[in-house]
Amino acid sequence: MIRFDSVSKQYPDGTVAVDTLDLVAPSGQITVFVGPSGCGKTTSLRMINRMIDPTSGTIWLDDRDTATVPTHELRRGIGYVIQHAGLFPHRTVLDNVATVPYLLGWDRKKARSRARELLERVGLPAHFADRYPAQLSGGQQQRVGVARALAADPPVMLMDEPFSAVDPVVRDQLQDEFLRLQGELGKTIVFVTHDIDEAIKLGDQVAVMRVGGQLAQVAAPADLLNRPVDAFVAGFVGRDRGYRALGFTSAGQLATHPEPTIAMNGPVTGSDSRDGWLLAVDDRGAPQGWLRLSDLKPGEGTVTENLLHRGGTVAQQGGSLRSALDACLSSPTGRGVIADESGRLLGTVTAAEVLVLIEHRDESGRTQEPVGGAQ
Numbered sequence: 001m002i003r004f005d006s007v008s009k010q011y012p013d014g015t016v017a018v019d020t021l022d023l024v025a026p027s028g029q030i031t032v033f034v035g036p037s038g039c040g041k042t043t044s045l046r047m048i049n050r051m052i053d054p055t056s057g058t059i060w061l062d063d064r065d066t067a068t069v070p071t072h073e074l075r076r077g078i079g080y081v082i083q084h085a086g087l088f089p090h091r092t093v094l095d096n097v098a099t100v101p102y103l104l105g106w107d108r109k110k111a112r113s114r115a116r117e118l119l120e121r122v123g124l125p126a127h128f129a130d131r132y133p134a135q136l137s138g139g140q141q142q143r144v145g146v147a148r149a150l151a152a153d154p155p156v157m158l159m160d161e162p163f164s165a166v167d168p169v170v171r172d173q174l175q176d177e178f179l180r181l182q183g184e185l186g187k188t189i190v191f192v193t194h195d196i197d198e199a200i201k202l203g204d205q206v207a208v209m210r211v212g213g214q215l216a217q218v219a220a221p222a223d224l225l226n227r228p229v230d231a232f233v234a235g236f237v238g239r240d241r242g243y244r245a246l247g248f249t250s251a252g253q254l255a256t257h258p259e260p261t262i263a264m265n266g267p268v269t270g271s272d273s274r275d276g277w278l279l280a281v282d283d284r285g286a287p288q289g290w291l292r293l294s295d296l297k298p299g300e301g302t303v304t305e306n307l308l309h310r311g312g313t314v315a316q317q318g319g320s321l322r323s324a325l326d327a328c329l330s331s332p333t334g335r336g337v338i339a340d341e342s343g344r345l346l347g348t349v350t351a352a353e354v355l356v357l358i359e360h361r362d363e364s365g366r367t368q369e370p371v372g373g374a375q
């Protein structure tokens with residue numbers, strides 16, 4: 001656990017970067033600092049490993065006042081990842097990852113074998129080990145940065161905009177893999193970003209700061225979306241927060257309607273169709289897309305990929321209200337496709353049925369007794 005106890009930082013020129021911050025970052029969880037440029041996120045983060053010393057107040061790491069811990073000892077237990085990864089350009093990827101173990105005096109073989117294991121963990125193939133950072137893409141460099149920070153297995157990780165310098169698709173992948181890794185490792189993580197969507201996706205709790213270094217609100221993502229404390233937080237969290245909050249509310253077990261299907265690569269037969277549409281499934285029963293019978297030209301007798309409307313999303317049974325509603329809204333038929341955990345079709349629901357569930361959410365955002373749906 002990391003605890004900020006009335007922590008302030010005023011730089012010598014008089015700038016108050018952080019103003020009387022009180023906050024707990026619980027062990028094994030991800031706490032995200034988010035806020036507009038200059039609101040004191042980086043300063044707050046760097047005070048944890050004492051790259052910056054607070055002007056007043058105390059930062060506790062478990063039961064130790066960090067001001068009383070020698071910095072080299074403090075930093076041994078704290079991994080640090082920054083934007084652009086900050087890799088050493090003249091060292092190979094493997095030696096970059098092994099930096100801290102070398103510094104800690106590990107035997108070279110053990111350090112390198114640990115580095116190899118970590119590269120694999122962050123999803124980099126073994127042949128990258130002997131490359132230099134400049135020979136990697138931005139996303140690959142960030143993975144190396146994460147592996148390097150994890151090398152000595154520190155219980156705490158500080159991450160300052162680690163995924164900001166890569167394109168949105170790679171960022172999304174890095175975020176997913178980071179969450180998967182954290183699921184395995186359970187580190188105490190403090191993460192800085194200016195991107196509210198990233199904060200909401202990654203944070204177990206999100207601390208919104210305002211310029212002047214004040215904490216505006218700290219809350220779980222769903223609470224932040226459902227109950228912003230003031231106009232600043234509401235504005236920062238964004239306009240479609242009501243819709244996004246549905247992402248944190250389970251749709252429960254949806255009562256689905258049976259949906260007539262047609263087999264991929266099989267013959268087109270329209271006899272079961274209710275409204276001129278059929279849902280194509282593969283040989284495992286996984287939905288592939290919708291087929292509109294009126295799109296067929298004479299002689300097109302086989303269900304092939306290029307005949308399908310594939311824009312619709314598929315929601316998983318037991319998933320969120322947002323994914324269920326999205327499945328309906330994105331479906332060309334208005335019927336949202338619901339699959340089981342292994343991706344096999346269960347049936348469909350309508351937006352009206354999902355809306356009934358949304359209306360029956362309780363105060364905390366949970367859905368009550370499943371209502372609506374079908375037989």
Ligand SMILES: Nc1ncnc2c1ncn2[C@@H]1O[C@H](COP(=O)(O)OP(=O)(O)OP(=O)(O)O)[C@@H](O)[C@H]1O
Nearest residue numbers: 011013015017036037038039040041042043044194
């Ligand atoms: N060394 C310094 N001397 C004086 N002022 C500083 C110094 N470092 C940061 N500041 C100021 O402190 C405030 C907080 O800066 P900080 O870098 O912590 O903000 P941030 O929220 O991380 O910003 P960004 O998202 O733009 O990186 C800003 O007004 C900044 O200009």
